[in-house]
Amino acid sequence: MLDPALLRQQPADLAERLRTSRGFELDVSALESLEADRKRIQVRTQELQSLRNSRSKAIGQAKAKGEDVSAIMAEVAAFADELKASEVALDGLREQIDAIAMVIPNLPSEDVPAGANEDDNVEQARWGTPRQFDFKVLDHVELGARNGWLDAETAAKLSGSRFTVLRGPVARLHRALAQFMLDLHTGEHGYEETNVPLLVNPESLRGTGQLPKFEDDLFKTAVGESPRYLIPTSEVPLTNIVRDEIIDAERLPLRMTAHSMCFRAEAGSGGRDVRGMIRQHQFEKVELVTACRAEESDAEHQRMTRCAEVVLEKLGLPYRKVLLCTGDMGFSAVKTYDLEVWLPSQDTYREISSCSNTGDFQARRMQARWRNPATGKPELLHTLNGSGVAVGRAMIAVMENYQNADGSITVPEALQPYMGGLQTIA
Secondary structure, three states, X not given: OOOHHHHHHOHHHHHHHHHHHHOOOOOHHHHHHHHHHHHHHHHHHHHHHHHHHHHHHXXXXXXXXXXXXXXXXXXXXXXXXXXXXXXXXXXXXXXXXXXXXXXXXXXXXXXOOOOOOHHHOEEEEEXXXXXXXXXXXXXXXXXXXXXXXXXXXXXXHHOOOOOOEEOHHHHHHHHHHHHHHHHHHXXXXXXEEOOOOOEEOHHHHHHHOOOOOOHHHOOEEEEOOEEEEEOOOOHHHHHHOOOOOEEEHHHOOEEEEEEEEEEOOOOOOOHHHOXXXXXXXXXXEEEEEEEEOHHHHHHHHHHHHHHHHHHHHHOOOOEEEEEOOOOOOOOOOOEEEEEEEEEOOOOEEEEEEEEEEOOOHHHHHHOOEEEEOOOOEEEEOEEEEEEEEEHXXXXXXXXXXXXXXXXXXXXXXXXXXXXXXXXXXX
């Protein structure tokens, strides 16, 4: 959530910034009308509350003197109904203003390139050289069809489209990748391993920005009258650990990682995204989340992105780093780097990690703060999140980049200890 002062004091300027950077249309006239009504009713509510307090005090003083208080009590009763109605109206106006604020995206950092979509993203760097094959390259679906290692047909029988059953050494490869990433991030990179719930309440999703705007992308369930949502990413429960908390300065930066299932109901795009495991309703990620001071967040963003890059480098997977433009960033982000891994079957780079700095946007929604020892006062945290990395897409990249002419797959050296020393999947 943006600073409410921007909505109250600079709605026209804010609307222009949102229009040019995000393509978001803010209804300034509706907002200004609500704000004018709020100010008017708030002033009247405060007047009535002050009058109630003063007259209540007068009643007490008159009683102490043995005087007749019936006239004063009648006066209090006369404006009690107006006060109650005014308080209800004020709450209603605040809810309407909050509802507008909750669907406004974050403002991009000044160094984020302007643009409408992924075509306007800016490549920052490349690592590794794509392998040149002297045989026909197979995609992960064809490689996984061997011995039924990757089985979408059975998954469709069980759950429908966009699900996959993994078997044998490919299932083990998938598990090995997740374990490798966790060990790397907890060992070398200093993140605390955290096991989080896969079902969260609406407050958690509002805190990180998925609700109310993206409810259609979520799987929802309910037990009795309590709605719960399957997490789209462990960013949601990890980040909400600091919701409604004031963190001691000594604990910052707070770095957490989790391996979890993720669930997304999004339809996604067609064509190449439909085939195989590129875009699934259920997938796994090793997520990185940091909560820190405002002055640390830029450096933490670079650090987090680097941690994800190291995963790909240790696996020997060529990738490129891309700075997203204003029109391609996520709802909560101030700035985002994507890492795109090379997929030989598509002869292109595809996203495998997205690392975002959200500034104080999520923290304001969550009331996540830290206590500044210099002032003794609480201040909003900055929160960051990134894939470190998507397990299924890493598996796809390993299968395709390490394939052999006979359809076997060489196991990257970094993963062999997690595969019982197995060097080839055949």
